[in-house]
Amino acid sequence: MTTTTALATGTGTGTAIEVRGLTKSYGDKAVLRGIDLTIPVGSVFALLGPNGAGKTTTVEILSTLIPADGGSARVAGYDVVREADGVRRTIGVTGQFSAVDNLLTAEENLLLMADLNHLRRREGRRRAEDLLRRFELTEAAGKPVSTFSGGMRRKLDLAMTLVGDPKVIFLDEPTTGLDPRSRRTMWEMIRALVADHGVTIFLTTQYLDEADELADRIAVLDGGRIVAEGTAEELKRIVPGGHIKLQFADEAQLRTAAGLFEYAKANVEALRLDIPGDNSVLTVKTVLDALDNASVRAESMVVETADLDDVFLTLTGEGSR
Structure with a gap:
C-alpha cells in the first residue's frame, strides 16, 4: 500500500502517528514502559496484546483523553500535548463499547455528531444522509437505536466517528461481540475507508484473525513494551510453528x-x-x-x-x- 501522500496538517513526511519513548504508570503499576511507533499515512496498524497489556491506555494517550508520564507523540502532525486541539480536529475514536444514544434514531445520532463538529445544518444533513447510505442504514434511519442489532449499532458507531471527516481513526476492539457475518461487514468497511479515503486506522484487537486480515503492520504489546513488530508474515517467520x-x-x-x-x-x-x-x-x-x-x-x-x-x-x- 502506498504511503506517499502527506497530511496537509502534518510535516509532509507521510507519517500519520509517531510515538517515542511513551510511558504511563498508575501508582506503582507501569502500564507503558517506553514504546516507539511509526505509522504511515493511509495504512492499517494493529496493536495486539493480552488484557492489561496497555492497548487501551495507548489509544487514550494518542487521542488526548489522558496524559502520558513521559515520551512524546504526534498524531496527524500535531503534538498530543501542546497541540491537543489540532489532534482532536483530525481524529475519530470508536471505543470498545458503542457510544450511540439508544433514545435517538440513527439519523438523529448522526445529526447530533454534526452539531458537535460545528457543521452547518445543510452540511450536517448531507453528511448524515451520505453515511446512512454508505453503511446501509438508510431504511433504519428513522428507527430508535434501541431496536438495532449489535452489528447495526456498531456500523452506526463507526458512521458517527466519520461525521467529522477524520484523517486518523482509532478503533479500540471494534468487533467485540459481533457475529461472524457482522465482523466481515465491519472489515469491508475498514478496508474501504483506507482504500477510498486514505484514512489511517489504528486498530487494537484480541482477534488475531482480524489483525491478520486487515493490518499492513502489527505490533505485539506485552508488559508495557513492544516485543515484536512487522507484517503478519514477518511475525509468523520469527516463531517456530510450521x-x-x-x-x-x-x-x-x-x-x-x-x-x-x-x-x-x-x-x-x-x-x-x-x-x-x-x-x-x-x-x-x-x-x-x-x-x-x-x-x-x-x-x-x-x-x-x-x-x-x-x-x-x-x-x-x-x-x-
Whole structure:
C-alpha cells in the first residue's frame, strides 16, 4: 500500500502517528514502559496484546483523553500535548463499547455528531444522509437505536466517528461481540475507508484473525513494551510453528514414514504424520526425497505455517517467559 501522500496538517513526511519513548504508570503499576511507533499515512496498524497489556491506555494517550508520564507523540502532525486541539480536529475514536444514544434514531445520532463538529445544518444533513447510505442504514434511519442489532449499532458507531471527516481513526476492539457475518461487514468497511479515503486506522484487537486480515503492520504489546513488530508474515517467520502433514492410505505406510523423521508425530487413527519444520522449499524436498528413497507413498501433503496464534502465545504472557 502506498504511503506517499502527506497530511496537509502534518510535516509532509507521510507519517500519520509517531510515538517515542511513551510511558504511563498508575501508582506503582507501569502500564507503558517506553514504546516507539511509526505509522504511515493511509495504512492499517494493529496493536495486539493480552488484557492489561496497555492497548487501551495507548489509544487514550494518542487521542488526548489522558496524559502520558513521559515520551512524546504526534498524531496527524500535531503534538498530543501542546497541540491537543489540532489532534482532536483530525481524529475519530470508536471505543470498545458503542457510544450511540439508544433514545435517538440513527439519523438523529448522526445529526447530533454534526452539531458537535460545528457543521452547518445543510452540511450536517448531507453528511448524515451520505453515511446512512454508505453503511446501509438508510431504511433504519428513522428507527430508535434501541431496536438495532449489535452489528447495526456498531456500523452506526463507526458512521458517527466519520461525521467529522477524520484523517486518523482509532478503533479500540471494534468487533467485540459481533457475529461472524457482522465482523466481515465491519472489515469491508475498514478496508474501504483506507482504500477510498486514505484514512489511517489504528486498530487494537484480541482477534488475531482480524489483525491478520486487515493490518499492513502489527505490533505485539506485552508488559508495557513492544516485543515484536512487522507484517503478519514477518511475525509468523520469527516463531517456530510450521508443520508438514502427510496423509497415508494404511498404517504400515504411516509407521514406515514415521521412522524416517526423528521428531515426527504419528496419528494412527487418522493415518496422518505431522513433521515439524520451517516449511522452506528445501525442507519439503528433503521430506519427499526421504519418502521416495524408502518407497513410501503418501496420499496427500499439506504444508502449514505458523499463524498469529503461535506468535501471540510465544511472545506474550507465560509463553514469553
